[in-house]
Amino acid sequence: MHIRFEQVVPRYLEEEKVKRSEIWNKTIDIAPGEHLHIVAPSGSGKTSLMHFLYGLRSDYSGRILFDNQDIKAFDAEQVAANRTRRTSVIFQDLRLFPNHTVWQNIEVKRVLEPYHEAETIKEMAGHLGIAGKLEKPLHTCSYGEQQRIAIIRALQQPFELLLMDEPFSHLDEANRQKAMNLMAGEARKRNATLVLADLKKIDYFDADRIIHL
């Protein structure tokens, strides 16, 4: 999927921050399969950018184009189809169902457009060290465990673009590496574009390009 930013500016962002940014109010192209690393300090609009790309918010000027189509023009059903088949996300705030089990949290995403068999959930959970948590209610999991659950959930669908908003903030070094490898491997299988936004540069993310927001 080819992504293009055309003079995108969040409506609420201070002019000073817009001027300093390498994305806001610029024209940027992201090639299919590119690994883009966005490094941004807190409050620079990193999460907003992820939400714009995922179609959660549209309070910006300018245009974001997916294969030359303005994503603001998508109707509710097109947005849903995009989220099911083309764009996956790991939210900074995770957005999990707190009162359901870990398995339910992942399975509800997988059944929507299954890319993997249900068994794969167990394999991934084992790989990230949360296999024993699958049948437990989500609220019994630590934030770090929940982060890994959100990562596994994001990998259950087909995607051409994977958005990651500070996906490792609560993970230890070993788990960060494992999670990164898992995501990179899954992206390779799909030849997908990766956009990873974080407060500082993440060394083990094999980025084709780094942009400062």
Add this chain to the structure above:
Amino acid sequence: MHKTNGKQYTKVKFKDIAAFLDRSGNRSSRWFSYAGLSIGVLLLLCAVQMYINISDLLRDKNPRKNGYDFISVTKTVTNETMGRDNRFTEQDVEEIRRQPFIQGAAPLIANQFRAKASAGNIIPFSTDLFLEAIQEDFIDTVPEGFNWKAGQQDLPIIFSSDYLEMYNVFAPSQGLPQLSGETLGSINIIVECHGPLGKQMYRGHIVALTDRINSILVPESFLRWANKAYGESEQEPFARVYIKTEDANNPDLLSFLEQKNYHVNKDKTKFGRIKQVLQAVVSGLGLFAVLVILLAMMLFSFYLQLMIARSRENLQLLLTLGYSPAWLSQTVSRRWIPAYTIIIASALIAASMVQWGFHYFSLDGRTSMSAFLHPVVWLLALLIWVLCILINTRMIRKLLYKIR
């Protein structure tokens, strides 16, 4: 971008998301709405079926000419109107003709001169007479030869069967012979017409008896001529008007007659009055049923709103994950299709039993009325079912789009 619709997710089923909907709360309002809907639908179906039954049962079954009823209409004479002219003008007749439930109206023209009748030497009687005429298609028995041309001495008469019956009642006490209908035809009646220029005699003979019109009828051509020749004016108002209608019990006809203060034979329209009252009662019941259904639907909408409000965060997250709002609303609303189907099917079965019971127990199965529900009632049930599902789907869709 691939455009999707509600059929997008062939693999996802309601059970996959059922755990994310909080359906526990306010069960009583759901069951109350089901009960209300059942009662409302049953009442409505029964009311419509009863309306149809009443129309069928109280349709005038009297022998009718070409499927029409003929009713004599006069103006009601009351103490207030007694001194006035209570006859119909041409305008009155025109107004009657214009009514959609009246297929024709004809005034009875009366003689405007003095007429006398005697039977010569056979039956020794002589009496002043009134003659009337009406257009032929309003008379039930019009034999060939019921016409008159200027200069003709023979005068054909159509005589009321009721008058013959009355004559036969008092004839013996007056020393007169009782007469059969056939004998009556053979009697020569001398009809004397008195005018300013003297009197003229005609040979009257009864050519037919009529059950419909209580009068002594002569050809219209004769009376129009005679009124001109012996009377002072031909264009006099009419005391009686006959109306031709498809249904003498049509409530609209009765309302019109009542409103105009016209008098009709109550016997002709008595079923109409009963029908009017019964249909009003049944219509009231139908309206009440519609109200009950609306209230039940409102109660159900409160239940849905509450369910969606309780599941708001989960639904929002499902939409964020990529669940289509169209698919969600269709899938969630489809959960209630079995409930609606059961409710409406039960109401149909109960209404069928009521109709069957009405036919066999109240009417003893004797009438031609069907023991089964009328097709209109089935169609109505289908319509309610479709409406319930549509309203439900739209309501859920609206609520989901609101939280998106």
